[in-house]
Each structure stands twice: as C-alpha cells, then as structure tokens.
Amino acid sequence: MKKNMNGLLAGLILVALGLQTLPARASTDYPPAIWNPAASCNYSARTAAISHVTIHTTEGSYAGSISWFQNCSAGVSAHYVVRSSDGQVTQMVREADKAWHVGNSNGYTIGIEHEGYTNAPATWYTSAMYNASAALTRDILSSRGLAQKVFDGSGGWNAVPSDSLYNVKGHVNFASQTHTDPGSGWDWPRYKTLVAGGTSGGGGSDATLTWPLVQYGNTGERVRTIQYLLQQWGYTLTVNGSFDTATQTAVKNFQSSRGLGADGIVGNATWPALTIVTQQGDSGAKVRAVQSQLNESGYGLVVDGIFGSGTDSAVRSFQSAKGLGVDGIVGDNTWSKMAW
Ligand SMILES: [Zn+2]
Numbered sequence: 355m356k357k358n359m360n361g362l363l364a365g366l367i368l369v370a371l372g373l374q375t376l377p378a379r380a381s382t383d384y385p386p387a388i389w390n391p392a393a394s395c396n397y398s399a400r401t402a403a404i405s406h407v408t409i410h411t412t413e414g415s416y417a418g419s420i421s422w423f424q425n426c427s428a429g430v431s432a433h434y435v436v437r438s439s440d441g442q443v444t445q446m447v448r449e450a451d452k453a454w455h456v457g458n459s460n461g462y463t464i465g466i467e468h469e470g471y472t473n474a475p476a477t478w479y480t481s482a483m484y485n486a487s488a489a490l491t492r493d494i495l496s497s498r499g500l501a502q503k504v505f506d507g508s509g510g511w512n513a514v515p516s517d518s519l520y521n522v523k524g525h526v527n528f529a530s531q532t533h534t535d536p537g538s539g540w541d542w543p544r545y546k547t548l549v550a551g552g553t554s555g556g557g558g559s560d561a562t563l564t565w566p567l568v569q570y571g572n573t574g575e576r577v578r579t580i581q582y583l584l585q586q587w588g589y590t591l592t593v594n595g596s597f598d599t600a601t602q603t604a605v606k607n608f609q610s611s612r613g614l615g616a617d618g619i620v621g622n623a624t625w626p627a628l629t630i631v632t633q634q635g636d637s638g639a640k641v642r643a644v645q646s647q648l649n650e651s652g653y654g655l656v657v658d659g660i661f662g663s664g665t666d667s668a669v670r671s672f673q674s675a676k677g678l679g680v681d682g683i684v685g686d687n688t689w690s691k692m693a694w
Contacts (some may be wrong), residue, residue, distance in 0.1 A: 361643045381445035384493055385435060386486075392423040392446040392453070400452045402461040402471060407491050407522045409466055409545075411478075411535035416469040420444055430454050432465035434490060438478045441486025449494070450659060459528045460515075464494055468536060475539020484541070488548030491522055495549075504549050506630045507542035508638070509588055522549065546631040550683050563690045565625035572597040572619065575650045576693050582643035584608060590629040593642075625686075625693065629685055632684040638663040644684050646673055648690040 365555040381387035395684055412419040416437040423431045423446050431453040435444045455465035466487055470478025479530060505523035509515060512526045522528070531680045568576055578595040585591065589604040602618040609616040612627045619627065632640045637660050645655040645665055653668040666682045673680045676691045684692075 355536070370521050374418070383449045384434075384443070384445060384490060385635040387443040387490070390444050390446060392418060392431040393426050393428075395426040396423055396428050397447045397451050397453045400461065401448060404449065404462060404464055405495075405500065405521060406459065406463040406517060407466060407494055408456045408459065408463045408528065409487075409522070409524045409536050410468060410533075410536060411472050411525075412467045412469050413471055413535070413638035414469075416442075416444075419467055419469065420446065432467040434465070435467045436469065436483050436487050437471040438480050441480075441482035441561075442496070443486055443490060456525055456528050456531065458530055463528075463557055466490060472537030472539065475537060479536075479539060479541070484545060488545055492549050495521070501635055502546075502549055503635060504631075505542050506546050508586060508630070511538040511540065511542070543627075543630055546551070547685050550631060550633065550681070550685065563622075563626070563666040563686055565620075565622050565690055566693055568597060568620040570602045571596050575647060577601070578646055579643045579689075579693060580605070580628065582639045582646070583630065585639035586630060587628070588616050588642075593639075623685065623688070629686055632661060634666045634682060636662050641665065644669065644692070651675075651692075658681075 379389040382391040402688055409485045412435065413636070416435060418499060419435050420473060422428045431447050432455045433445060433447045433449060433453050435446060436442070449464055452460050452552065453465050455467070456463055469481070469484055491504075492502070495535040497506050499526060500521060503519065503521045505515065505527055514527055514529055515523070525533045526532055565686065566576060568580060573596050575595065577597045578593055580597075581591055581593040581595075581601055584601070584604045585593065587608060589608065591600045591604050605624065606616040606618045606619060609618070609624060614623050614627060630640045632644055641661045642657050642659045644661070645659075648665070649657065649669045651653055651672060653672070655665055655668055669684055669688065670680050670682045670690070673688060679690065
C-alpha cells in the first residue's frame with residue numbers, strides 16, 4: 355500500500371512537472387494568442403456570420419477572468435482576454451463558436467475582454483494593451499474582408515449607434531445592454547487609429563507633431579475645420595470660418611469634457627483630442643472638414659460629408675504631396691498637415 359502510494363505520488367509529481375514544462379499552446383485563429391479554452395458550458399455554436407467586434411472591460415484581473423470563464427457557474431465567456439501590463443492575449447473560445455458576452459448580439463460578434471476597471475482607465479488601459487488589442491481587431495476584420503468601421507466616440511462614449519455605422523464598438527454601445535464597459539476612459543479615436551495600422555502613415559499619429567495655435571478672432575480654413583470637428587463631437591454651432599464667441603464657448607466645453615485646460619485656444623493639446631480618424635466609408639461633419647480642407651489645396655471636391663472614392667483619391671494625393679505614408683486614412687499626421 356505504501357509502495358503504491360509512493361508510486362501514485364511519483365506519478366502525480368511527474369504529471370505536475372510535465373504540465374509545468376509544456377509550452378503554452380498557440381491559438382489557431384490568432385497565432386500571437388495563447389489558447390486556454392473556456393469551459394464548454396459557457397459558450398455555444400454560432401448562429402450568424404461574424405460581422406462585429408465587442409470591446410469589454412473585465413472589472414477584474416486577467417487571471418481571475420480566465421479562471422471564471424472556465425467555471426460553469428459563470429455562464430459567460432469571451433473569445434479573447436488581453437492583459438493590461440504587457441498586452442498578452444489569451445483566446446478562450448474559438449471564433450467559430452459563440453461566446454456569451456453581449457446578450458442578443460452574441461451571435462454575430464467576437465468579444466475581447468480587457469483587463470482592468472472602467473473607473474480607473476489611466477491605470478489599466480495601457481499602450482501595450484491598446485496596441486495588442488488593436489492588432490487583434492485588425493486581424494479579425496481583415497481575415498474576413500470586413501471594412502474597418504471602428505467607433506470613434508461620436509455622440510458620446512455611451513452612445514448606441516446602429517450596427518451598420520460601426521462594426522467595432524463597446525459593450526455599452528450595443529442595443530439592449532445593461533453594462534457600461536469599456537467606459538468613458540476608453541480612448542476610441544486612439545483605438546481607431548491603432549486598428550488602422552500604426553503610426554507611420556497618414557492615418558497614424560507621430561508623437562512629435564506640432565499644430566497651429568488657433569483662437570478667438572482668427573478666421574480661415576483651419577477655423578472651419580475646428581468648427582466641423584466640434585459639430586462631429588455633437589456641439590451645435592455654425593461653420594463660418596470665423597472663430598467667434600460661439601466657437602470659443604464650444605471649444606471650452608469640449609476641453610472641459612476631455613480634461614484639458616479650458617482656455618478656448620486650440621493648440622498642441624486640443625487639436626489631437628479634437629481630430630477623429632476619418633477614412634473611406636465615413637460620413638458627417640468630420641468628412642466635410644476633410645473635403646473643405648482639401649479644396650483649399652485645390653482638389654475641387656463636393657463638400658457633401660460622404661467619404662467616397664473621390665475623397666479617398668484626393669486624400670492619397672495630398673498625403674503623397676506632403677511626404678506622408680499614402681494610406682487614404684486621415685489620422686493626426688494628415689490632419690496636422692492640412693491644418694498648417
Ligand atoms: Zn462587457
């Protein structure tokens with residue numbers, strides 16, 4: 355008996371050692387991720403084609419969330435979990451299966467959980483996590499030939515825009531939800547830029563960008579751009595190219611809402627907060643800003659707020675003329691060149 359017990363113990367130790375030395379298995383859907391499956395009681399078969407991505411916050415630790423999705427008491431799951439400290443990605447449900455993370459929208463979405471707490475975004479929403487998550491979302495969209503329609507915060511962080519407008523949005527942005535993640539601290543314009551692909555092209559944002567100082571009394575196209583962008587953020591004002599008191603008030607309110615000093619002056623801090631990544635398929639005031647700016651450079655576009663192929667060609671031509679990476683995406687690098 356004692357001998358048997360020893361044998362059993364030795365066997366258990368070997369199993370434990372063996373498990374410890376096994377390399378982490380890679381995900382087949384997304385090779386940079388670790389495959390660590392959820393309990394099969396926490397997900398089911400797909401009921402619709404994948405068309406959307408849902409951004410979540412765990413409201414708990416990375417390890418705790420992984421272990422929760424492996425517990426049948428959870429009754430919830432997500433396809434991926436991203437670690438705050440370094441952006442490590444764990445896949446828990448195959449993309450071909452339906453994870454349970456966003457109620458009625460589970461059937462057609464892929465869920466990405468981000469380690470952290472919505473009430474402490476500065477602590478948890480790290481660059482490493484944004485970068486890793488954006489690369490994953492880019493892969494999900496591109497592997498299905500889906501256009502990038504990433505929510506940009508228009509209408510407010512907790513807006514519920516229609517699924518046809520955006521195919522990447524937060525849990526809170528889907529219809530009929532009770533959760534508020536990823537919260538007001540998730541930087542949607544930044545995430546959209548990252549999904550579009552890094553910082554080198556016209557769609558990106560270089561850390562060294564400088565912007566013109568624009569304030570009360572100024573006139574011209576860059577004032578018009580500021581007014582269009584304020585409209586896009588939901589402020590009501592007339593686009594007249596004149597930095598009047600109404601514009602100044604809107605700028606101050608916008609600055610307050612973003613935690614910036616509310617001095618009513620648009621400079622290096624306010625410009626990048628104000629600009630929104632804009633690309634083919636987009637519509638609205640931000641597109642009018644792009645079209646109107648390009649017309650200043652002689653492109654002769656109809657300022658209709660619809661980013662079609664004509665606007666795309668003009669953006670690419672402008673980017674080429676300014677020595678930017680030519681990607682047709684108006685990110686901070688391109689906005690800055692237009693604003694000067
Ligand atoms: Zn959620």
